[in-house]
Amino acid sequence: MLELYQFEVSQYSEKVRLILDYKGLEYRKIEVTPGIGQLELYKMSGQRQVPVLKDGDTIVTDSTEIAFYLDRKYPEKPIIPTDPLLRGQCLLIEEWADESIGIKGRIAFIGALNQNPNFRTSMLPKEVPDFLKTLVGAVPGDLLSMLGTGAGFGPDAVKEATKALKQDLEALSLILQNRPYLVGDEPTLADLAVAGLSVILKQPGGDYLDIPDALKGKGIPGLADNTAYDTFFLWRDRFYMDYRKPLSSKGQGEAPPTTIDIE
DSSP, X not given: OEEEEEOTTXXXXXXXXXXXXXXXXXEEEEEOOTTHHHHHHHHHHSSOOSOEEEETTEEEESHHHXXXXXXXXXOSSOSSOSSHHHHHHHHHHXXXXXXXXXXXXXXXXXXXXXHOHHHHHHTSOTTSOHHHHHHHHHSOHHHHHHHHHXXXXXXXXXXXXXXXXXXXXXHHHHHTSSOSSSSTTSOOHHHHHHHXXXXXXXXXSSSOSSSOGGGTTOBOTTXXXXXXXXXXXXXXXXXXXXXXXXXXXXTTSOXXXXXXXXX
């Protein structure tokens, strides 16, 4: 069986999970423990980042390379068009989504954590004691923003990322107003990348990710709750209903992630 080494909350891992579900491929999720688990992952794959796909003796890193590999190895329900124009549009949008929604979304997400105590505490696992959640929520947002400046997550970076994402969501909403998919009449890697990566902006409402129920359907304030982008998020949620298998699908969906030691 295919094995996906991942972080459950990683938007790039979600991009690959959505591709696997769309193609109807069975796979096992293996949660990588930050730190020591990433060192073990390096021994196996030569790098520390997730996602990593293991298919027998074949190891594939990077979400885009995994997508290309899956389309070559498992050509049923292809995700990369053969028509030159559609293929070019698909690859262009996929690359844009990685760089814009993926990277800028992460910056805006961290900015939202810094500035919104309620959003920050809602991200904590439900097992965290209430008193600790209170302490986390009480940390001044300005202090967190100052600490994040040196790492590229300061107020100016967050502002620019959020501004760019608003333009991106407006553009996606306009494109999807009167068409079912971003490229052509069938789902492609462009749709799968945009839909999967967008979980960093707003979590889908269904039972697709092993996250607290309070987070489902929630996201970055100012983006996830802005009605101007309803067209996009409604499209994304319909896409999930059509192609993403819920955790509760016994025998056909994925199980919650299993943490194991990597040999």
